[in-house]
Amino acid sequence: MKKTILTAAAVSLFMVSCARSNAVTGPKYTSSEKLSQGKTVFENSCNKCHNLPEPTKHTDAEWIETLSRMAPRAKLTPDQHQMVYDYLISQN
Template identity: 70%
Template sequence: MKKLIVSAIGCCALLVSCGPKSTAVTGPKYTSSEQLAQGKTIFENSCNKCHALPNPEKHDDEGWLKTLSRMAPKAKLNEEQHQMVYDYLISVNKK
């Protein structure tokens, strides 16, 4: 029984270590005006394809984290684009 438990734990550890590395947006990263301008452009061009652009003040920083985590894959944003859009939105929102 002890061997079975140790084997199960080992298999679980192996599966977790081989899985994709999550480097999701967790907070602001880019602050330069060029990067924020890129974030605005990506936001306007990518999000506007499927729906009207939301007001950046619609959500606070945490709300944008949740919303973009859900929407970035649908918009086919890579990690850097996702980060730039988030940083742009929180730079202009007043919450």
């Protein structure tokens, strides 16, 4: 029984570390198509709990940290998270 719990804990730790490696760590998209998709996701998802923040509110590096807290709240997919990040820093 203990072994099962330990295995489950190990598996979920493993999954968490995989999810982390998917996280946004820097710019990726530059095409205007991806950036405008990022803008749409941002405008539709980031004003549910508060007013839309100004993209200039944070530096590129700070947006990595803030957006990794907000993307799960807005239930963004990793790709949407990336597009929103690239949109924000393109406005910065």
